Amino acid sequence: MLPAERRAALGLAAIFALRMLGLFIVLPVFAVAAQNLTGGQDVAAVGLALGAYGLTQACLQLPLGLAADRWGRKPVIAVGLTLFVIGSVMCALADSIEAMTWGRMIQGSGAISAAITALVADLTRDTQRSKAMAMIGGSIALMFALSLALGPMLYGWVGLGGLFWLTCALGVGAFWTIFRLVPPAPPFPKPKAGTFVLVLLNPRLFRLNLGVFILHAIQIAMWVAVPALLIQLADLPLARHWMVYLPAVLASLLLLWPAMMLAERRGHMAQVFRGAIALLCLVQVGFLAMLQWPVASDTAAVLLIFGWIALFFSGFNMLEALQPSLISRIAPASGKAQALGLYNTLQSLGLFAGGAGGGWLLQAGGDAAVFAGCGLLALVWLVISWMWPARVSA
Secondary structure, eight states: OOOHHHHHHHHHHHHHHHHHHHTTTTTTHHHHHGGSSBBTTTTEEEEEEEEHHHHHHHHHHHHHHHHHHHHHHHHHHHHHHHHHHHHHHHHOOBBBBHHHHHHHHHHHOOOOHHHHHHHHHHHHHHHHHHHHHHHHHHHHHHHHHHHHHHHHHHHHHHHHHHHHHOOOOOOOHHHHHHHHHHHHOOOOOOTTTTTTHHHHOOOHHHHHHHHHHHHHHHHHHHHHHHHHHHHHOOOOOOOGGGHHHHHHHHHHHHHHHHHHHHHSSSSOOOHHHHHHHHHHHHHHHHHHHHHHHSSSSSHHHHHHHHHHHHHHHHHHHHHHHHHHHHHHSSOGGHHHHHHHHHHHHHHHHHHHHHHHHHHHHHHHHHHHHHHHHHHHHHHHHHHTTTTOSSSSOO
16 A cells, blocks of 8 residues: 555544444443433333434435535535534433433434545555455454443443543544544545436445445344353353453454455455355354354353354454445446445444344344344345356446
8 A cells, every 4th residue: 555545544444443432332331321311211212322323324324425425525524523522422411311312313413434435435546445444344343342342341430421421532533533644535526417326226336235234234133142142151251251352353353454465466356255255154153053062161162252253253344344445446436425325324224223133033032043044144145245246346
């Protein structure tokens, strides 16, 4: 990567990381901590407050993507981060579950993923774009693991309000980064009439949108069951789960760069893409096997679960890097942010569907139903991926 490309990729990955850490860090403690708010004894209301940011994100990803194509990437990112900071302040000051829900909705309304990934596409060459997207994808996985590790510890020190003040500070840091570290955006073609229809009806873009929906539905649904698996099969207390998650994510990153080099430099994009989906299938089979034939010792169970989680994040990170890179190549130049806005809308809907569907499967059939459902989704996606040509390009 050229120095300017490296600076752009690192700066934008840092913005993604700061924002996602702010959103994820409350996940391990919110359901318990929200009970101290007025109305927090209503489990449905707590669930609505927790997921409200995802709903507003899904609604606004596409409009803000359209805005980024019309008025520029950085102005839209700045507006989105401002909304994120305002929402964080509202959550920090909330004394009721209703106020918390409104704050979470304002947080989510800063739906800037499309604008950020479009800016990555603007500032990198095609041959280096998957590397830049890999930095962003890896930062998301790392922030997810860090949030599971840091959230409970920080909550014990500063409480729920303090976590949201920290989120506010992270948002301010991201705001500083976009204007101080990220290079200026180059000129880009203005949107043309009919561009969105072309984006919506393009079959290759449709397959990628379907893929990101499945990927994030599997991610959230799995985590409905994985914590219980660590407790039941490995006898590992919740407070120590980070000791599995964080090393597993770090181990998964070791496979990311060789896979990206194989995809980009040697023209094996489709093979790496399918291989990553196959890893998702394999992981679900592995978890199902553990449920059917539990291992004899807690140590062996921890090591096996660590291995499956590391393989999951290996496939997840590859797909998080490859899919937006492919979107940016396939989409028309005047509609990159629109295409990425649609992509991120399906991503947010996948998060929502994964949480709701995973909870329903867990209630209906236990952990085995969750992993079987995730495996079936991954298998369907793998079959669809064989419709791709041997080389995937614009």
